[in-house]
Amino acid sequence: MSDAVLTRENILKVLDQFLDPELGRSVVNLDQVQDIKIAPGRVTIQLGLTTFCAPLWDELAQEVRDLVRKNLDSAVEVEVKISEFPRAAEKLGQIGLKAKYVVAVGSGKGGVGKSTVAAVLALGLTRAGCKVGLMDADVYGPSIPHLLGTEERPTLYEGKIVPIVVHGMRVMSMGFIVPREEAVIWRGPMLHQAVQQFLRDTDWEDLDYLIVDMPPGTGDVALSLSQLLPVSGAVVVCTPQELALLDAVKAIAMFRKVNIELLGIVENMSYFVCPNCGTRHDIFSSGGAKKKAQELKVPFLGEIPLNMAIRVRGDEGKLVDCFEDPVLQPCLSALCKNLVRQIVEKRRASPPLPSLSIL
Structure with a gap:
């Protein structure tokens, strides 16, 4: 032409x-x-x-x-x-949270790196330029403060809890309130009240994404979240071996039962590459999560290798440094991009309806 x-x-x-x-x-x-x-x-x-x-x-x-x-x-x-292009978030549900998208990160069992993946997603999205909040809903075993390397205590301002700002994102966790050596011994109603308070009474400001680190299993928190606000989607974390996949399937079934859309599965501790000889070892098997995702018709978001740097930096409270690691940075950044890509594809295929104000 x-x-x-x-x-x-x-x-x-x-x-x-x-x-x-x-x-x-x-x-x-x-x-x-x-x-x-x-x-x-x-x-x-x-x-x-x-x-x-x-x-x-x-x-x-x-x-x-x-x-x-x-x-x-x-x-x-x-x-x-x-x-x-500035566009403010609208309030979600009765709780009044101003966030464009709420992502619940869950697993069917503990020990698969769910909190690490939740923190990685929040850090990666923030580093890319998104406005992000990270809520640690794992009340019984809050890990987020340790992974991010902060022991600050939230304050109150005009009746609202002021979350801790870490690496540019707003963070709230029971770990900021209860001393590390003390246990939280609560029944369901108190758990529901804590989650409600974290959502309703925290000054999250205006967010693109609220990442929620769920407790392991299929208990009260998922039900509370589904009742309190419209959770936009869920990410399930698992390791490759069959035993872990059995529990991941239960987590997927739970999210589907409470009508929370599955955004994808992440395979953590997927493989180990020897730093000395460069040989790949599939310690916990490999590819199991990807295969299970195909069976269940759930998107596969990516793999995170079994890497000492993640463990060391997580223990040191410097998880953010993993994004500077030449081995880890590509897979962590790809994970965040794949998550947003799934969300964008769904938005374009089924645009959200504009809200109507009633005078």
Whole structure:
């Protein structure tokens, strides 16, 4: 095609096909196309996107480039500049939490690295530019404070709990309130009340994602969360061996029973690569979670290797440093991107309905 087709009007018609990753509607209709510059053989598009999809900005820019070349001029050079398009989160459910998406991270049993994966997801999304909160709902065994290396105590301001800010994300845990050596001995109603207070009375501000570290098993917390607010989706963590997969299947069944959509399965401690000889060892078997995900028609989000650096940095409260590790960084970043990719695909396939205010 000739450069004559490269008009602002034609480019806008093409961009009308590009759906906003958060709302699943045309970026043209949402006024997110901020500028278009046309020069001989070159088009520059300034596009506004929310931080909700920040981990995928590079991929989304490529999607726009491909769209313009395919529909207008395959030879044209297309530059896509993405800047933040502010859009506040709406309140979720009766609890009034302002978050665009709530991700519950669970497992059918303990000891599979669920809290580590929850913290990794929260850290990875924050580092990519998302506004993230991390809630430790594992009241009986809160691990998040230790993994993040903080022992601060939350304060109160104007009747709200001020969460601890760690590495740019807002964090709340029973571990900030109860001394490390003391046990929490509560029955179901008290557990429900604690979860409710963490959600309702904490000043989470305006979040893209609230990551909830669930306790292991299929008990009260999942029921409480499903009753208190619309949890958007769940991630199930397991290790590759058959015994762990049996419990992971139960966790998947639990989330489905309370109508929480499955975003995917993560296989933790997937394999071990010897640092001396480079040989791969499948200590707990390998690929079991991916196979089970296919059987249950659940997305597979990725593998995390059995790596000493995760254990050492977790014990030191420096889990965030794993994102600087040349071995771990690619798989951890891919895990976060795969999670957001699943969410964006679902949003685009079934856009959330706009809220209507009743006067």
